[in-house]
Structures are given as structure tokens and as C-alpha cells.
Amino acid sequence: MRILLPLCGILFTLSPLSYAQQGYGFLKLGKTQSPVGNFDSASTGIYGIGSRFKHVSAELAYLGFDNFTVNNNQQSYVELKGGRFSVNAHLDLGWPELTLGASAVYYDADAYHSNILIGTEYDTTYGIGAGLWFPLNHEINFTMNADLTKDILGQDLKHFSIGLQKEFR
Amino acid sequence: MNSAFIKIIKLTSLQGLLLSVLTACGSDIVSSDDVSTTDAHANIHVTAGNTGNAYINIELRPGGPASTTSIELSSRDQLWASNDKPFSRAVDTGNLFSELNSMANNSIKLYQGGVFNYGFLGFRIYGDIWYSGLIPTSDDDTYYVSLLRDSFQSALGSRVSLPNKFSVTAPLSNESHSRSNDLIINWQSDQANLPVSISVFTTCLNDVYDTFDIENLIDSGSYTLVTTDFTPDAVGTCNTNIEVVKSQLGQLDPLFNSGIITGNRVAKTIFISTD
Numbered sequence: 001m002r003i004l005l006p007l008c009g010i011l012f013t014l015s016p017l018s019y020a021q022q023g024y025g026f027l028k029l030g031k032t033q034s035p036v037g038n039f040d041s042a043s044t045g046i047y048g049i050g051s052r053f054k055h056v057s058a059e060l061a062y063l064g065f066d067n068f069t070v071n072n073n074q075q076s077y078v079e080l081k082g083g084r085f086s087v088n089a090h091l092d093l094g095w096p097e098l099t100l101g102a103s104a105v106y107y108d109a110d111a112y113h114s115n116i117l118i119g120t121e122y123d124t125t126y127g128i129g130a131g132l133w134f135p136l137n138h139e140i141n142f143t144m145n146a147d148l149t150k151d152i153l154g155q156d157l158k159h160f161s162i163g164l165q166k167e168f169r
Numbered sequence: 170m171n172s173a174f175i176k177i178i179k180l181t182s183l184q185g186l187l188l189s190v191l192t193a194c195g196s197d198i199v200s201s202d203d204v205s206t207t208d209a210h211a212n213i214h215v216t217a218g219n220t221g222n223a224y225i226n227i228e229l230r231p232g233g234p235a236s237t238t239s240i241e242l243s244s245r246d247q248l249w250a251s252n253d254k255p256f257s258r259a260v261d262t263g264n265l266f267s268e269l270n271s272m273a274n275n276s277i278k279l280y281q282g283g284v285f286n287y288g289f290l291g292f293r294i295y296g297d298i299w300y301s302g303l304i305p306t307s308d309d310d311t312y313y314v315s316l317l318r319d320s321f322q323s324a325l326g327s328r329v330s331l332p333n334k335f336s337v338t339a340p341l342s343n344e345s346h347s348r349s350n351d352l353i354i355n356w357q358s359d360q361a362n363l364p365v366s367i368s369v370f371t372t373c374l375n376d377v378y379d380t381f382d383i384e385n386l387i388d389s390g391s392y393t394l395v396t397t398d399f400t401p402d403a404v405g406t407c408n409t410n411i412e413v414v415k416s417q418l419g420q421l422d423p424l425f426n427s428g429i430i431t432g433n434r435v436a437k438t439i440f441i442s443t444d
């Protein structure tokens with residue numbers, strides 16, 4: 001919370017600024033896969049809000065991970081929750097746009113073995129990402145991203161995600 | 170006295186009698202919250218064949234081996250078994266993914282058996298209580314059993330290695346032998362010279378089920394079953410299973426008051442026995 005609250009503040013400060021520069025605010029819904037070796041691939045919901053400037057966007061997202069279960073062992077799993085603040089540069093290649101970004105990630109995890117809690121960990125880390133940004137009609141955008149988040153519980157998590165943005169001007 | 174009142178009296182008496190019988194059938198149980206580790210007696214057996222998982226079985230009793238009371242673990246105490254190291258609460262949380270993957274492959278929580286819940290009026294009938302589980306076998310065949318406790322000292326370091334794998338070389342599976350003749354059982358002996366026990370189970374089409382055990386044999390590699398070892402009730406063609414077991418003592422955690430931990434290697438054969 002100590003990290004998320006200031007980030008929320010920054011985001012709400014940025015939004016009016018983005019309007020002033022003919023930008024917009026947006027809501028994002030996405031879905032991602034985060035494969036981890038020896039674990040069943042967890043499907044993750046992304047729920048974000050953000051602001052778009054001319055060549056830059058900032059987004060605050062909640063990552064609602066499903067449980068990472070050890071392969072074929074439903075009683076051993078990691079419960080992972082995360083919040084991500086990312087800043088992306090938009091490079092106009094025509095259609096779509098290319099995005100390159102960096103992110104700060106807060107995560108909170110509980111690990112269970114035989115349904116017994118064996119460990120808890122929370123920390124902050126960072127990531128990088130690249131993606132494609134497809135402006136569609138009706139102020140809706142489609143996004144595709146590949147992100148790498150460093151060292152979450154000893155693993156570099158790779159996320160492959162798709163999402164939809166709704167603009168608010 | 171009217172008949173309805175007499176019926177109530179009879180019913181109440183019957184329920185009282187039933188409660189007495191149920192209480193008499195059950196064994197004594199004590200919660201682990203009331204028994205320190207240094208007052209607990211532990212019987213631990215790890216058993217495996219040449220393939221498949223190892224079976225872990227534990228009985229805990231307060232005091233010594235003569236106790237007829239079982240210890241039931243409270244929700245704050247746990248029994249774990251591992252095939253690579255003693256179980257520990259000290260987990261490297263910075264590497265939870267790899268820690269959890271390792272634990273999932275190498276350790277199991279042991280679950281309680283032996284309590285029978287009886288729904289009538291909410292009574293619980295207890296048999297002996299044990300804790301058990303199946304764990305994948307490891308290359309070095311050494312197994313650890315750890316008692317994690319909340320209010321008393323944990324006993325994490327009980328361990329045992331299993332005897333080497335071996336086979337029964339006679340009779341071979343699906344051979345046919347007459348129960349009227351002596352039967353020589355042969356198995357692979359080795360220099361460890363561990364104590365051997367043999368169990369023989371025979372099941373017949375005439376619903377005869379016969380079992381007997383021979384214990385504390387030396388590992389000579391051979392034992393002869395005589396005709397009188399088989400029940401005369403066995404008639405016709407029967408299936409006879411033979412299990413040869415080699416046992417090895419391990420090191421029980423010294424925090425226990427007393428007890429034993431054994432590793433047992435089982436080799437089996439099944440053949441057809443005839444009149």
C-alpha cells in the first residue's frame with residue numbers, strides 16, 4: 001500500500017495533464033499467461049487504469065494471478081497477487097504503434113504444500129516490456145504485450161498478454 | 170404406568186447400553202497438546218517394493234511401547250515425510266517457486282487414519298490412530314520423518330534407509346505347485362544379513378482365505394514351507410502370494426521418549442497352488 005497509494009496519486013495527477021495535452025485517460029482489461037517451469041501456466045487477469053499523452057502512456061494495473069499449481073499436484077500451489085505501474089513510449093509506425101516500456105511491480109505471495117502454508121513473501125521488483133497498440137474505432141484500443149518481470153519468488157516471469165483499452169476524453 | 174412411559178424408559182435404557190458398548194469398543198485417545206515430545210513413543214515404518222512409492226506409517230503413543238493409548242495430533246502439530254532431507258519450516262521465501270517444486274516432489278504431509286466417525290448422536294468411535302502417506306522413492310532410498318510441533322520441541326530428524334532391492338527367485342510368478350509337497354522359497358540374499366520375514370496369503374475358490382507369517386529369519390536366501398503350513402481347508406486351485414521382507418533399523422530422533430524406525434524392502438511373488 002505504501003507504494004500503490006503514491007502511484008495512484010501520480011496517476012490521478014497525470015490524467016488532467018493528459019487531457020490538457022489532448023490526451024485521454026483509459027481503462028484496460030486484459031488477460032495474460034505467465035509460464036513457470038514445473039508449474040501449470042497461470043492465466044492472469046489485468047485490470048488497469050492509465051493516462052495517454054502524445055508519445056507516452058502510464059498505467060497502474062492489478063494483476064490477479066490464478067494459482068500457480070505444481071504440475072499435476074493441486075494441493076501444492078503459489079497464490080500470487082501483484083500491482084504494476086508501467087510507463088510506455090509509443091513509437092508511431094503507422095498502424096499499429098510499437099510500445100516500449102518499463103514497470104515497477106509489487107507482489108504478495110503465499111505458498112502452500114499439501115494445502116499447508118509453508119511460506120509468505122512480498123517485495124517490489126521491476127520489469128520491461130514491448131508491445132503493439134492497435135487503435136480501433138469508438139475510442140477502443142487493442143493491445144498485445146510481451147513483458148518480463150524480474151525475480152518474483154526466484155523466477156523471471158514472462159507475461160504474454162492481450163487487452164482492450166477504453167478511452168475517456 | 171402407561172405404555173408410552175414404559176417405552177421411553179426402555180428406549181433410554183437401550184441408548185445407555187449402546188453408549189456403554191460404543192465406549193468399550195473404542196481405544197483411549199490423548200491429544201498431542203497434552204503430550205510433550207519427550208514423553209512420546211513413536212513406531213515408524215517405511216515400506217517399499219522394487220517399484221512404486223514408499224509407504225510411511227507412524228503410530229504415536231504417550232509413554233512407552235506398552236501404552237494402549239494413541240496420540241491424536243492437534244491442528245497445531247503435523248507429521249511430514251521426505252525423501253531428501255528433514256522437513257523444516259525454514260523455507261527460502263525468496264525462491265518459493267523452486268522451494269515448492271522441490272517440496273512437492275520430495276515431501277508429503279502424513280494424514281490421520283484409524284478414526285471412525287459414527288453419526289448416531291454424534292458419537293465418535295476410535296480405533297488405533299496412525300498417520301500415513303505415500304512418497305516417491307529416491308535414488309539413495311533414505312527417508313526422513315519429521316514431527317512439527319507448536320507447543321513442544323519438534324522432532325525433525327528421524328531417518329531410515331531401505332534395504333537393497335531384491336527379488337524372489339522361486340517360486341516364480343504363475344508357476345503351479347502342489348500344497349501336498351514342501352515348497353522352497355528362494356530370494357536374493359546379500360551381505361547385509363538383515364532380518365527377514367515372510368508372509369503367505371492363500372485365497373481359494375471355495376472362499377478359504379488363509380494367511381500366516383514367519384518372522385525373524387536370517388537372510389539365508391531360502392526357506393522351506395512344509396505342507397502343514399497350509400490350511401487343510403484350502404481345496405482345489407488357489408492363488409498363493411508370498412511376500413519376503415527385509416528390515417533395517419534407522420535412527421529415531423533422540424527427542425522421542427522411545428520408539429523405533431524401520432525400513433522394509435518387500436519382494437513378492439504369486440503362484441498357483443493346487444491340492
